[in-house]
Structures are given as C-alpha cells and as structure tokens.
Amino acid sequence: MFIGLLLRGLIILIFVSGSLVVGNFITRVIAFLVPSPAISDLLLWSGTVVISAVMLMGISYYYVYHGFGSQADIIRRQPNKGNKVVLTFDDGPSEIYTPQILKILEEKGAKATFFLVGKHVEQYPELTAQIAAEGHEVGNHTYGHITVPNTPSPQLTAQIMRTNLVIFQNTGSYPPYLRPPRGLYDMRMRRIAMLLGQELVLWSLSAQDWHPRATTAGVVKRVVEKAVAGDIILFHDSGSLLATEGSSRGPTVEALGPIIDGLRARGLEISTLEEFLA
Ligand SMILES: [Zn+2]
Secondary structure (H helix, E strand, O other), rough: OOOOOOOHHHHHHHHHHHHHHHHHHHHHHHHHHHOOOOOOHHHHHHHHHOOOOOOHHHHHHHHHHHOOOOOEEEEOOOOOOOOEEEEEEEEOOOOHHHHHHHHHHHHHOOEEEEEEHHHHHHHHHHHHHHHOOOOOEEEEEOOOOOOOHHOOOOHHHHHHHHHHHHHOOOOOOOOOEOOOOOOOOOOOHHHHHOOOOOEEEOOEEEEEOOOOOOOHHHHHHHHHHHHHHHHOEEOOOOOOOOOOOOOOOOHHHHHHHHHHHHHHHHEEEOOHHHHHHH
C-alpha cells in the first residue's frame, strides 16, 4: 500500500518534472527562432507552464485509456479478426432508451454487448432479463458507476461482486466481461477481474454519444467513417455526464440503424464479443 503510493508519487513527479523540462526547452527554441524583446522571462515561463500542462494532459489521457506496457489482459480491439466489429452499450438498462435499442438490434438482426450498472439492473430487472433473452451479451459496469482508482478496495470488490450477483439473478448467466466506468482502471481492478474470471474490456472507438452536443448525424458519421475491422465500439444507452442516468440518448437510438447499415455496407460484420474473442 505504502510502496504503491510512493511509486505513484514518484511516477507523477517524473512526469511533471519531465514535461516542465521539455516545455521549457520548446519555449526557449520558439523564443530563439522568434527573437523579440517582447519575449520576457515571464513570457518564457508562462509558455513553459502552458506547454507542460498540455503535455501532462496528453500523457494522462493516454495513460487512462491505454495504460503503459503490453497489458495483454486489457481488451480494446482485436486486430486480426477478419471483418468483425463489436457494438457495446454502457450504463443501462434505461427504461427509455434500452427498449428502443433492443428493437432496432432485433430489426437489423444484430447482437450487441451491454455493460450494465448494477443499481440499474436492480431498478429494471425485466429489461435486464430481456437483453439476455434476446441473445445479447451482458457485462459488468460496476454497481454505482464508480471511479475505480478513487474507490477503496473493499468497496471496489463489493461494487463488482454485487453487480455480478444481480446480473446472474436476472439473466441466469455469470457476466464474462467487466468494463470500468470511463475506462479508468488500476492494478487492483485487473487482479479482481482475474480472480473473478472476467475479461476487462475497454473499447477502441467511442461514438462520443455521451457528449452534451452529440447529434445523430455526427454520431453516424463518426462511427461509420472511423470504424475498422477489429474495433470495439462504445455507445451509451443510459448515463449522463455527472449522474448515472438522465442524459438524452436520442442521438444514439436514431444513429444506431444507419450505423449498422453503414458498417455492413463497408463490409464489416457485427459480432458478439464471444465470437470476436474466440
Ligand atoms: Zn459508463
């Protein structure tokens, strides 16, 4: 515990000081290339701070979504899977949007994976059962859509195990997949997943349907144009920026049909995670 904290502090220190050094170097190069008396020491240092901050944001963004090293236990995409892509829906079930999404998936003959929030499963047990009964896969997205790295270990374990239990009670199946909210995981979550026999599944393409200004056309264009074989595509059938539900998922619902058609027109096959990972 103590060593872990110490290591984390050390890594942060290295990143902060490293980006300050690089930021200062870049600012000096710019000042050298654009010689001007207006570039005072103050400007030099503010330039350093801005460039370092941007670099740190980039590093932390990359770290959150990609981690460092090979991380063979974290599934984001499958590059050698022929023409398959997987559709995943997070944060549900929602009594408004999930039934509409299920209807479209049925009409299009497509299967998807739903990463459910445990407390929503308890709220909407029939919808949970319906998702599984219609042949879709169900994964665990924690009980209360927590931020994993901030959650003490006993609560983290409880969040995951309680969700496994309510999913099992309502679908009759143990969820084989686990997805940390916002893609934020840590070593403890990787160990818990291993102990519970669950695969940690992230995504390689976000529909960005969570964005408050998301539009149907924007979501369709983004997914259909960017998807490549092997992608795991992230959508949301519930949730909101701050709470676990409440945002409109209208664009997601309206975009889904055109996205399935568009992906198929590009020769991509919509697959379950099980087939995809086989
Ligand atoms: Zn989520």
